[in-house]
Amino acid sequence: MEFPVKTANPVKTETPCLVIPVFKDGDLLPAAAKIDDASECLIQQLIERGDFNAKLGNVQMIPFAPGLPADRLLLVGLGERAKCQEGAFCKAVDAAFAHLAQMSIDAAAVTLTDVPVPDRDAGWKAHKIAESALRASYRFTQFKSEPAPAPSLAEVTLLISEGDDTDAATLGARHGRAVGDGINLARTLGNLPGNVCTPRYLAAEAERLASESAGALTTEILDEEALEALGAHSLLSVGRGSEEPSRLIVMRYNGADDANESPHVLVGKGITFDTGGISLKPGAGMDEMKFDMCGAASVFGTVASVLAIKPKINLVAIVASAENMPDGRATKPGDIIQTLKGLSVEVLNTDAEGRLVLCDALTYAERFTPASVVDIATLTGAAIIALGHHATGLLSNDDDLALDLLDAGETAWDRAWHLPLWDEYQEQLDSNFADLANIGGRPAGTITAGCFLSRFATQYPWAHLDVAGTAWNSGSQKGATGRPVGLLTRYLLDREDELRDTTIEGE
Structure with missing residues (x-):
């Protein structure tokens, strides 16, 4: 699995699936806010109508992305902003990739490095993203006569907001991939x-x-x-x-x-x-x-x-x-x-x-x-x-x-x-x-x-x-x-x- 890192506007990102983290309370994160503005407040409407509960680990697939080049959006709940520590971040990331691993897509883009985790930088978050993606895609089927198809996800693009974080995120993703494979x-x-x-x-x-x-x-x-x-x-x-x-x-x-x-x-x-x-x-x-x-x-x-x-x-x-x-x-x-x-x-x-x-x-x-x-x-x-x-x-x-x-x-x-x-x-x-x-x-x-x-x-x-x-x-x-x-x-x-x-x- 590959983990390219890009400083890019998520609104202009072409991908089979764009992963957007959302808190239960407060303003949308920067990437989510841009997506919301470009899609006629789609995310805010879903939250206000109660169609998406941003409880920690909840995910919701939106099979269309009006006004966006992405084919789909996957919303991931982060729970309460004040409680977003390492464990909450990892739980949300694991939930996202568990869902992506069930989909018949070969690529996705994630804005998960936007999530503020106290004392953890973009490199740490990129590491956990890559590691989680590989763990979620793992299947042990070598003794099955008719194994289920293996997950098709082969590339996860990490979209980051700050160009200064590119090197740290790239190194973190490389380490996360090595640990995930290990x-x-x-x-x-x-x-x-x-x-x-x-x-x-x-x-x-x-x-x-x-x-x-x-x-x-x-x-x-x-x-x-x-x-x-x-x-x-x-x-x-x-x-x-x-x-x-x-x-x-x-x-x-x-x-x-x-x-x-x-x-x-x-x-x-x-x-x-x-x-x-x-x-x-x-x-x-x-x-x-x-x-x-x-x-x-x-x-x-x-x-x-x-x-x-x-x-x-x-x-x-x-x-x-x-x-x-x-x-x-x-x-x-x-x-x-x-x-x-x-x-x-x-x-x-x-x-x-x-x-x-x-x-x-x-x-x-x-x-x-x-x-x-x-x-x-x-x-x-x-x-x-x-x-x-x-x-x-x-x-x-x-x-x-x-x-x-x-x-x-x-x-x-x-x-x-x-x-x-x-x-x-x-x-x-x-x-x-x-x-x-x-x-x-x-x-x-x-x-x-x-x-x-x-x-x-x-x-x-x-x-x-x-x-x-x-x-x-x-x-x-x-x-x-x-x-x-x-x-x-x-x-x-x-x-x-x-x-x-x-x-x-x-x-």
Whole structure:
């Protein structure tokens, strides 16, 4: 999908559909006012007669545009002007593109950058517009024998009022397109069934990204023999009951001017299907355990976004991938395993397997002398109880890193919430027989899972994102969301800005 930016009068814009945002109260926005003047007060008449309610997220198609070269108008409600913050803007934009994606048109023009959002410029709004358009056009139909036609929308022109905003909007749209494509890649990987998306499939996906990157990305795939030689017995223990071999997937992007610049590391949990192992899950809803690799999927999506944007940073992406199945070789409750770090773990519940693959990956990350490490995992159902499906859980051993991630989430509108990582919680992981247990009981389950991981992240600034409540939707809208690709990409772009500022100060 293309996103050209134009400083143009909407009254003179030829397009199959012109998107006009409208507040419930106050004057029309500049573009809407021009359209209204040129169309004999069409918009005002619709509002005054009650034919259009500008409630937030409401849309109304006007199948004609008298006095205008546009074929149609799509009015989008913004709600009350005083309440128009980031969330309201994103909701309105999503509503507009959800409607456009259902139409048989190949192009549209939008005046959505007219909408005033406090502390957000034209670049931010252009980013959210491009990202929303791509998310709305996404369809997962590759296993349908007769798939519905894909959305035909191929070009969205961003009409801006101020010429000075052109560069910012163009850059924002480019970043939004990269993030939108990355989100959709993560959604596809998450939506694939477990009989297709296996650890070996994810390894092949890494190799595909590298082969299409023109040398910007390199990969290393550690198979079970290599993992055994390495000493990654914790990761291997999770996949022992499966016919599918486990993999540790490493992707490296070196974009910094200084090749020796410490990289930022992303670590993704890639459990391609989770039965719970011997601690078998209930049957109801178990099909959704194909989404247990959505942390890994978000890492792949972020790598794809980075390859499109090409920021001047160094990045290492690590995916610890296994399939958790019960058979005669599977790890049993009460087993004690040795981790790559040298700590022994008593496995009290084999369904707490994500932390067992991540702990070896976090230890492996030490070799890169990272500037920061962020792991992403669908780790605990407790995160859903604590935060629902709106916020990603965040735990960290470094307050500055936590704040950077929180800020990135606010900017990307892919938000997280900071939970404590106090020493008092660590006591819940005490074991009579090993260095630590892999669970700490029902109280504070998300926090004790973070405490477990923190034991393996002692050599660098580290944060953990628990996306169990945000990585996929259930019910009639079942499917992967692609979160937190937006947050992660924004975090990495902020690190590029930080590195640039430091370089300038040092000159």
